[in-house]
Amino acid sequence: MIFYTFTEQHLRQFTENVFIQMGCPDTDAKLAADVLLRSDLRGIDSHGVARLSGYVRLWEKKRINARPVVKVVHETATTATVDGDSGLGLVVAPFAMKIAIEKARTYGSGWVSVKNSNHFGIAGYHALMAVEQDMIGISMTNASPLVAPTYTTERLLGTNPMCYAFPAGKYPPVVVDMATAAAANGKLEIAQRANTAIPEGWVQDAAGKTSVNPHELKAGGSLLPLGSDKDHGSHKGYGLGATVDILSAVLSGANYGPWVPPFVAFLDPPNDPVGEGIGHFFGAMRVDGFRPAQDFKEHLDNWVARFKSAAPIDQEKPVIIPGEPEYAAEKERKKNGIPLIDAVVDDLNALALKLGIAGLS
């Protein structure tokens, strides 16, 4: 595998150009590029520019609307439902999160459920928007069904991530940003490329037996929920995935469970939809709605310091604070650039050729 390294600015400009060629307004193209770049900067390579062609293919299939009229369709003082008008989730999600933040500014908290959207990038981007305002940020989305709940062979849930982000004082924000499956699809893809066995407990085969074959999903298998099996709490991972699905889609009027449209453009959405597009859920709570922000941050710093200093099992592996590795990656990559594997670079250059814009290099 060969890596090529690009500056943030170069990749950002390229990404904006792609979205502009799709017909997005300039401000939307900038915002969508910012969400993708933040993912690459934070070291979550699977959710950054590597997905750009995927978005374009959905747009080509008319499943993404490049000029959506995103609007609030239902609300109270602190709750709202947003219709994303089939827009890029990368644009719809920040729109919704801003509403949650504005409501929180006035009333202490704000909560927004979203329908008729598409893939929103990393959950952490949206939750961190609240953290910048000294608020706690919450962000979730449902996704293409790949995960089988405990006891079934059917894929009924996505990897449905949930994110909780908290502002600290001298430390970086604490960001819990996690898929509710046992293993992220990205980890599976690495094993697929290397053609190596995966640990038991990540996937099951079409009959519901645990499997170490990284290609099992292509043969009718499923990802397993966090917990892997009943004895180890897979019903909890399933319960968390269900929670994300209900808050994101049953609450907003989006598609849920097995009706969620697939991210890949070569698979058509179900022809019996139960809602519109995919769904997200966002929340913002003012820290000083509970105690002075300074007190909260000092205690969160103390929490972080205590956990960081915990006795390690292996001296070379200290306890990791949620969000710390991504924060470190962001600092490093802003300085030294973003490495992309050759397959992604080739894919992006082919995309540029197709869209008639300058390639990456």
Next chain:
Amino acid sequence: MIFYTFTEQHLRQFTENVFIQMGCPDTDAKLAADVLLRSDLRGIDSHGVARLSGYVRLWEKKRINARPVVKVVHETATTATVDGDSGLGLVVAPFAMKIAIEKARTYGSGWVSVKNSNHFGIAGYHALMAVEQDMIGISMTNASPLVAPTYTTERLLGTNPMCYAFPAGKYPPVVVDMATAAAANGKLEIAQRANTAIPEGWVQDAAGKTSVNPHELKAGGSLLPLGSDKDHGSHKGYGLGATVDILSAVLSGANYGPWVPPFVAFLDPPNDPVGEGIGHFFGAMRVDGFRPAQDFKEHLDNWVARFKSAAPIDQEKPVIIPGEPEYAAEKERKKNGIPLIDAVVDDLNALALKLGIAGLS
């Protein structure tokens, strides 16, 4: 093991009498008994009357205040912090949840963080208070440190449960009520009594190696987070436990992490507290703050029906909807009574003798 079965009313009266002997006001005694009985009715035997002596021992140590002045110490339109005045969590938690519900009634949502409290029983009780008002209920608490985050040998988190409850239409409410550890302490206790090996992935020994010894916690071992090990996502279980800890305690001013006072009265609380008592967190959101409640319930019914009809791996084990087994147990036990094991009956009769009230049988 011998079981004795008691009517709900008999156990309820007994439990109220115990709390009255502790000096609780009548309404508090009734409420606290209701929380414990609900747990026994719902089949969560570990959190019901089996814990009654534990509460009394904490009261004897003056760690529970039977006549607390519970009050709001900080608030905005939709957020509040409650000081539990060292009261029974069984009383403090419903007080806080009522505030969340009232705020939600007026503004769409309400969120309450609680400090200076004690063990609050089952998280589901409090979340279901919101469901009865056609709201989504959320409930969490931190707890005595027993769980080691990924990569450390130290117990820094409790089993920190989180609960999300949703009102359905023709089906029972969907209630996701789960500890964020791989296995509940109750499961471990069953293996301890039987002296049988436990599955790998539930606990680690004092050196941080996975262990099948059910007595490992007494030898300096720890419970493991949901996910069990890094390969299977234990950092996610750790992240969820951390989220509960921060929302419940760093936000309210309660003790967090290793400073949480132990539930067992024979262990003293740390002598360097970072806050007051233990912490909880509650939320309520009006369903009709997002879409008409009837629409939500119809779609949640459709969600439930689809998941219930999923192809089972084993024909005798259909997919379980979160909250369904507890709902079924409640119906059955209301009718046929609550079975208690002899050890619990003996313990409660000894308690009655000590307090000078009538025993169970």
